[in-house]
Amino acid sequence: MKDELKRRVYEANMLLPKYGLITFTWGNVSEREGDVVAIKPSGVEYDALRPEDIVLVGMDGSILEDGLNPSSDLETHLELYRNFEGVAGITHTHSEWATSWAQAGMDIPAAGTTHADYIYGDVPCTRGLTPGEIRGAYELNTGKVIVETFAGLDPLAVPCVLVKNHGPFTWGASAAESVRNAVVLEQIAKMAFVGRTLQGGGPERMPQSLLDKHYLRKHGKNAYYGQKK
Amino acid sequence: MKDELKRRVYEANMLLPKYGLITFTWGNVSEREGDVVAIKPSGVEYDALRPEDIVLVGMDGSILEDGLNPSSDLETHLELYRNFEGVAGITHTHSEWATSWAQAGMDIPAAGTTHADYIYGDVPCTRGLTPGEIRGAYELNTGKVIVETFAGLDPLAVPCVLVKNHGPFTWGASAAESVRNAVVLEQIAKMAFVGRTLQGGGPERMPQSLLDKHYLRKHGKNAYYGQKK
Amino acid sequence: MKDELKRRVYEANMLLPKYGLITFTWGNVSEREGDVVAIKPSGVEYDALRPEDIVLVGMDGSILEDGLNPSSDLETHLELYRNFEGVAGITHTHSEWATSWAQAGMDIPAAGTTHADYIYGDVPCTRGLTPGEIRGAYELNTGKVIVETFAGLDPLAVPCVLVKNHGPFTWGASAAESVRNAVVLEQIAKMAFVGRTLQGGGPERMPQSLLDKHYLRKHGKNAYYGQKK
C-alpha cells in the first residue's frame, strides 16, 4: 500500500515536467493517505527521480523510513493537510505565469469560464510574511499564512493560492488532481495577464451568474459535464 | 457513410492537440451531414479518443446511437447549424490568445493581411449573456447570442466569433476547415495583442481596400491564390 | 544546374517550418541565378512540397516549365531582384513578432548587438499602399513600395523590411541567407517588443558606435568573427 502511494506521488511529480511547469527541481507534489504523507525528496532532479525515492513522513513531519530528505517545503504541505479537510494532494511549483502574479502580489480575477470550470472565485494572493515569520519557522509559517488567507473561503472550491513573492500552491483530492489544478492555474494566469494588458489595467470580473453556471455544471450536485460515473 | 463522418470528426478533433489549441478536454469539433451532426463526446481525453467514440445526434439534439454523452456544448453547435446556412463544421476551443480577447470582451480588429486572407472584417465579440440566459438553457442561449451578433454579417465571410467571458467558436464548410480557422484565429489574436501593446492601445485597422484585396484574391470569384482546382 | 537551384530553394523553404516561422503555407523563399528565379509554388503545404515542385520563372515572370503556379507573391520578389543589386535570395513570411510590428506600422529600432550583428540600422516599415496601388498590380506595387522605402538605404546592409499591414520580407546573397535573416528579424522583433514594453514606450536606440562595431566586426573588411575563410 505504501508502494502504491509512492508510485502515485512519483507519477504525479513526473507530470510537472510533462506539462512544462518546472525548471530544474523547482517544484514538488505530495499525497496524504490517513496519517502518512508521501512527498518528493529535496533537490533531486526529475530525470533521476525513482518511485522508491519518495519520502514518507508522519503528520508531524517525522520521517518514517531511512532514506532521502523530504522537500524543504514539507512543513507547508503538512500545515495545509492539517487544516484543509478533504485535501489529499498538494502541488507546489514556480510555474512562470502563476509565479509572476505571485511576485506582483496580485489576486488573479475570475475572468472567464476556463477559470470558472475549476475555481469558484478569484485566486487569492497571500499577504507577505513578516520578517519575524520569515526568520522563524519559515515553511510552517508559509502554510499558516495560506490558511489565514482562506478564512471564509472553501479550499475545495478554490483549490489554489499564490504566496506573495514566492509562487503557487494547488491542491485537490489526490496528488494527480493537485497537478491538474496547477496546469489550470498556469493557463488562467497567462490569459488573465493578456486580458489585463489588453484592457489597459482592468480586468473586469465575469458575472457571478456565469461563474456559478460553469463551476456548478462540472462540480455541483446536478453536474452534467462528462460521462456518467 | 456514418463511419466516414465519425472518422472525419475524429481526425479534426485530433488536430486540436497537434496545433496546440487545447489543454485537457477543453475543446470539441463537430460536422454536419444532412440532418445528422457528429460531435466529440463530453470529457473524454484526446489521448483516449477513438473514431467510434464520436457521438451522432439529430438536429434537435436527439441521440441516434447508444454510447457516450455528447459534448456539453452540443446545443451551441446545433443552434449555429440551424441558423448559418452553408456551415458544416464547427470548432470550439479555449485557445489562450483568442480566449484572452474573449475574456476582455473585445473584438479583434482586422489589422493585417494574415487576418484578411481568411476573415472579411473584425472578429466580433458577443455581448455577455444575461443572468436569466445563463440560468436557463445556457448552451442553447450561447448559440442564440452568437446568431444575434451576426445580424448583418455573413458567417461564411467571418467564420469565427468570441463569446464574452468564454472563448472562441469557429466554423467552415467542414470539420477540418473549422479547425483551420481556429488556428488562424489564435495566430491573429496573438499578433493583434502584440500590435495593440506596441501602439499603446490602438490598434489601427487596415485600409478597406487591402482587406478586400486579400480576402478576394483567396475567396472571390476571381481568386488566384493556390493551384488550379 | 536547374536541379541544383531547385534543390537549394526547396531546402531553404523547408527551413521555415524548422525555425517556426510559418503556419500552413504563409511564406515562400526564392533564389535568383542569372536570369532565372526559382520560387515556391502557390498554396502547397510544406509537408507535401518536393524539390521538383519548385517553379522556375524568367525575370519578367514568364513561366519556364510546365508545372505548378508560382507563389502569388512572385511579382514582389522579381521587383526586388530587379532593383537590389547583389540580392540573390528572398524570404517572405508572416512570422508572428515581425508581422505584429508590420501591422502596427512601426520601424524596429536597433536596440542591441543581436540586431547590429546582422542589420546596420533600424528595420524600416513601408508606407501603406494607396487604394489605387492595392486595386492595381498589387504584388508588383508591394515590391515598388519596398524599393521606394530603400531610397538612400543599402539593401545589403539592411537586409529586411516590414510591409505595413502585411509582414516581413528578408533577403541576402542566397535563399539560405535570406531565411537566416528571417530568423534574426523574428528574434529581434520579439526582443524589441519586450524592451519597449519594459520602458513604457521607448525604446532608446543603441549608440551609433556600438552599431558600427558589431556590424563591422562581422561584415566589414577587417571582420574578425568566426573562422578564417
Next chain:
Amino acid sequence: MKDELKRRVYEANMLLPKYGLITFTWGNVSEREGDVVAIKPSGVEYDALRPEDIVLVGMDGSILEDGLNPSSDLETHLELYRNFEGVAGITHTHSEWATSWAQAGMDIPAAGTTHADYIYGDVPCTRGLTPGEIRGAYELNTGKVIVETFAGLDPLAVPCVLVKNHGPFTWGASAAESVRNAVVLEQIAKMAFVGRTLQGGGPERMPQSLLDKHYLRKHGKNAYYGQKK
C-alpha cells in the same frame, strides 16, 4: 586532463541549445582550470561542434594549441576570470528575455524567491560603453565595465550581469554552473517582465528578510535545501 576540460566545456556549451538559450551561434561557454581557459571556437554551429574543437588559451589570451579561433568574446571572459576570484566558468548568451532587459538598460529587480534561491540581490545592468571604449579593445572593455559594475558586489553571490545594449553574462564554480545560472536568469527575466507589466511599471522588490532566507537556505553555511553532501 586537458581532454577532460575540453569535454566539460563541450558539454556545457551543448546545454545552451537544450535549454533554448541560443539561436545559431549566439553564445559561448568557457571554464578555467589553473592558468588555462577552455572556450567555444568562434562561429561554429552547435550541431557541428565536437569536444576537440574547444580552444585552449592562456590567461593572457595566447592560443595553446593549433586549431580554431576562440570565441570573439574571449577577452571578456579572461577579464572576468582575472578579477572575480572563485569564478571558474562563464556563459554568454543572447537569450531573449535577459537580452531584452539588457537592451532596455534596466536592472532586474529581485522580485521573488526563484530569484533569491540563486541571486542575492538585483541583477545589475552595466553602463553603456563609451564610443572610445567601443572603438578600442572592445571585448576587453566589455569585461572591464562588468568588473566596474561589481564594485562593492560579490560576484559569487550575484553570479550574473546584463551588459547594456548587448546581453547577459553568467558565471559560477564551473562551466556547468554558469549555464545553470543562465537558465535561472532567463526565467527570472521573463517573470520580472510579466510582473512589471501587471503592476503597470513597478515592480516592488521583495523584502530583504525573504531574500536573505531563500538565498541562505540554499547557499549559507546552515543551508538545508537538498540532500546531505
